[in-house]
Amino acid sequence: MTTYTPSETEAPAAEGKTKVEKVAKAYINPYLAAILLGIVLFTAFFLTGSGLGASGGLNRILVFFEDLIVPGHIDRTPYLLAMAGGSKNPLDSWIVFLTLGTIIGGFTSGWIHNRVKVETNRGPRVPVKLRWVMAFIGGALMGFGARYARGCTSGQALSGGAVLSAGSWAFMFAVFAGAYALAYALRKFWN
Amino acid sequence: MAPFPLPLSTLLGHWGAYVVFGLIGFSFGFVLEMAGFGNSKKLAAQFYFKDMTVLKVMFGAIIVAMVLIFGASAIGLLDYNLLWVNPTYLWPGIVGGLIMGAGFIIGGFCPGTSLVGAATLKLDAIFFALGVIFGIFLFGETVSNFSLFWNSSYLGRLTIPDLFGLPTGVVVLGLVLMALFMFWGAEQLERKFGDQDPTKAPKWRYAAASAVFLGAIALVVIGQPTTEDRWNSIAEEKQALLDERTVQIHPGELLDIIHDNSLKVVMLDVRDEVDFNLFHILDARHVSLETLPEMIDDLHFEPENAVFVLMSNDEAAATEGWKTLVAESVPNVYILEGGVNNWIATYGDDDLTKNFNAGAGDDQLCYIFDSAIGDRYAAAEPDPHAQELEYTPKVKLEIKRAATSGGCG
Numbered sequence: 385m386t387t388y389t390p391s392e393t394e395a396p397a398a399e400g401k402t403k404v405e406k407v408a409k410a411y412i413n414p415y416l417a418a419i420l421l422g423i424v425l426f427t428a429f430f431l432t433g434s435g436l437g438a439s440g441g442l443n444r445i446l447v448f449f450e451d452l453i454v455p456g457h458i459d460r461t462p463y464l465l466a467m468a469g470g471s472k473n474p475l476d477s478w479i480v481f482l483t484l485g486t487i488i489g490g491f492t493s494g495w496i497h498n499r500v501k502v503e504t505n506r507g508p509r510v511p512v513k514l515r516w517v518m519a520f521i522g523g524a525l526m527g528f529g530a531r532y533a534r535g536c537t538s539g540q541a542l543s544g545g546a547v548l549s550a551g552s553w554a555f556m557f558a559v560f561a562g563a564y565a566l567a568y569a570l571r572k573f574w575n
Numbered sequence: 576m577a578p579f580p581l582p583l584s585t586l587l588g589h590w591g592a593y594v595v596f597g598l599i600g601f602s603f604g605f606v607l608e609m610a611g612f613g614n615s616k617k618l619a620a621q622f623y624f625k626d627m628t629v630l631k632v633m634f635g636a637i638i639v640a641m642v643l644i645f646g647a648s649a650i651g652l653l654d655y656n657l658l659w660v661n662p663t664y665l666w667p668g669i670v671g672g673l674i675m676g677a678g679f680i681i682g683g684f685c686p687g688t689s690l691v692g693a694a695t696l697k698l699d700a701i702f703f704a705l706g707v708i709f710g711i712f713l714f715g716e717t718v719s720n721f722s723l724f725w726n727s728s729y730l731g732r733l734t735i736p737d738l739f740g741l742p743t744g745v746v747v748l749g750l751v752l753m754a755l756f757m758f759w760g761a762e763q764l765e766r767k768f769g770d771q772d773p774t775k776a777p778k779w780r781y782a783a784a785s786a787v788f789l790g791a792i793a794l795v796v797i798g799q800p801t802t803e804d805r806w807n808s809i810a811e812e813k814q815a816l817l818d819e820r821t822v823q824i825h826p827g828e829l830l831d832i833i834h835d836n837s838l839k840v841v842m843l844d845v846r847d848e849v850d851f852n853l854f855h856i857l858d859a860r861h862v863s864l865e866t867l868p869e870m871i872d873d874l875h876f877e878p879e880n881a882v883f884v885l886m887s888n889d890e891a892a893a894t895e896g897w898k899t900l901v902a903e904s905v906p907n908v909y910i911l912e913g914g915v916n917n918w919i920a921t922y923g924d925d926d927l928t929k930n931f932n933a934g935a936g937d938d939q940l941c942y943i944f945d946s947a948i949g950d951r952y953a954a955a956e957p958d959p960h961a962q963e964l965e966y967t968p969k970v971k972l973e974i975k976r977a978a979t980s981g982g983c984g
Contacts, residue, residue: 411610415777424599424636430580450712484597487690526674526684527712527714528678530686552661563621565677
C-alpha cells in the first residue's frame with residue numbers, strides 16, 4: 385500500500401520451535417480509517433454533545449501534578465485557576481477520561497496488530513538522539529500552539545470541522561500551511 | 576424535542592458518564608492506531624506527498640461525521656444547538672495553527688497521535704508527548720503576557736453557513752465535493768511522489784464516496800429544521816406549560832431571583848424601543864422579536880445558573896419570544912406574569928400609577944409617562960425587602976444539556 389507500511393507477511397508456520405518475532409500487521413486502508421473515525425466522531429457528538437480531543441486531557445493531567453507541587457501558584461494564575469483553583473480537581477473532567485481511553489485504545493490496537501514495540505521512527509539519515517530532541521521541540525510547539533488556538537488537531541480541526549465552526553476550518557488550513565511551509569527545509573530530516 | 580445528545584450525567588451519574596467518554600476515547604485511539612497514526616514517518620510523509628493518509632483520514636472523517644450529524648439533525652434526532660461548536664477566535668486560531676503546523680513537521684506527531692504512538696512504545700512519540708506537556712506548561716505560564724491578542728477577534732459560535740449566509744446542506748455538499756476533489760488530487764500526488772499505483776486502491780472507495788455525496792444531496796433537499804419546525808415538534812408538551820401557567824412568574828418572584836446571588840437572571844424586554852425608553856426594569860436588555868433568533872447562540876453560552884425572563888407590556892409578545900427560545904433549546908426560560916404593566920401596578924408609586932390609560936390595547940403600555948427616563952424610576956429597581964408579596968415559586972433550574980466545553984477544555 386505505502387512505502388512505510390510494514391509488509392503483511394504471514395508469520396512462519398514453525399511456531400514454538402524457534403522464537404520468531406511476530407510481524408506487525410499492515411495498517412488499514414486510509415479511507416476505511418476515515419469512515420471509522422467519522423463514525424467515532426459522530427457517535428461522540430451524538431451521545432455527548434462534544435467532539436473528540438487530546439491536548440485538553442494532557443493539560444489537566446499536567447495541572448494536576450502542578451497543583452500537587454506548587455498549589456499556591458495555580459491559585460495565582462488565572463488561566464490555571466479555572467481548572468484547579470481551590471478545591472477543584474483538574475482530573476474531574478470528561479476530557480481526562482477520553483484521553484485515558486485514547487491511550488488504552490491505541491495500545492490495544494497496537495497489541496492486537498503486533499505493533500507494540502520499543503522503537504524510534506525516524507528518517508534514514510537522522511541519529512536517534514537528534515530525532516528525540518526534535519520530537520521534544522516539535523511537541524513543545526504543538527502543545528503551545530494547541531493552547532494558543534484553543535484546541536489541537538482533534539479538538540479543534542476534526543471536531544470543530546465536522547460541526548462547521550468557521551474558526552476551526554481557518555485553523556485547519558493554518559496547520560497544513562505551517563507544516564508545508566517548513567517541510568522543504570526539513571526534507572533531509574524525514575527522507 | 577430532539578432526544579440526542581443525551582444528558583449523560585443525569586442518566587448515568589457522574590462516573591457513568593465518564594465511562595462513556597472513556598469508551599469513546601478507546602475507539603478513537605484504536606482507530607488512530609489502525610490508521611497508522613502511531614508512526615511518525617507515516618504522518619510526516621504527508622508533507623512530502625508520498626503518503627497522503629493524514630489528509631484522507633482527516634477530511635474523510637470530517638465529511639462522514641458531518642453528513643451523519645446534520646442528517647440526524649435534519650430528521651429531528653439530534654439537536655445541533657446543544658452540540659459544542661468551537662467558538663471562533665480568528666487570529667489566535669490562525670497563529671496557533673501555524674505554530675502547530677511547524678510543530679507537526681518538526682516533531683512528526685500531533686497531540687492525539689503522539690498518545691497513540693506513546694501507547695505503542697514509540698520512543699519518539701514519548702518524547703513528543705513530553706514536549707507537548709512542556710509546551711502546555713509554557714503557555715499557562717506566559718499567556719498573561721499576550722492575553723489581549725489571545726482573546727481578540729472573538730466571533731462566537733460562528734459557523735460556515737452563518738458566515739456565507741448559505742443553507743447548511745449546501746455548505747456540507749460543497750465541503751464534501753472539496754474533500755473528494757482533494758482525495759483525487761492526493762492520489763495523483765501519491766502516484767507521482769510515492770510510487771503508489773491508484774489503480775490498486777480498492778474499488779469500494781467509489782461506492783463510499785457516492786454514499787457520502789448522496790447523503791449531502793439529501794441534506795440539501797431536506798434542509799435543517801427551522802425554529803417553527805422545532806416548535807411544532809414540541810408544541811403539544813410545551814403549550815401545556817403555557818396553558819397551565821407554570822412558566823409565567825409573579826413580579827415578586829422575579830424581584831427575588833434578581834436578588835438571588837446563586838442565579839444569573841437575564842431579562843429580555845421584547846417591547847418596542849419607545850416603550851423600553853419610557854420605562855424598563857433595571858438591567859433588562861432590549862431585544863426585538865425579529866432579532867431574538869440571532870441571540871440564541873449567545874444565550875447558550877450563558878452559565879448553567881442563568882434564568883431567562885421575557886417580558887412585554889402584557890404577555891402576548893413575551894409568549895412569542897418564549898416559544899422561540901424554548902424551540903431553540905434554551906433552558907430555564909420564563910415569562911413575566913402580566914408583563915411590565917403588572918410590574919408597574921405592583922411596584923409603581925402613586926405618581927406613576929395615577930396616569931392609567933384604560934384605553935390601551937392588548938399588550939400595550941397602559942400607563943402614561945411624562946418623560947422617557949427608562950430605568951431611573953424607583954419602580955425600575957424596587958427594594959426587595961419593602962413588601963412581602965405572596966406568590967407560588969415557579970422557577971426551577973433544569974440541568975443544562977448543551978455541551979459546555981470542547982475537546983480541549
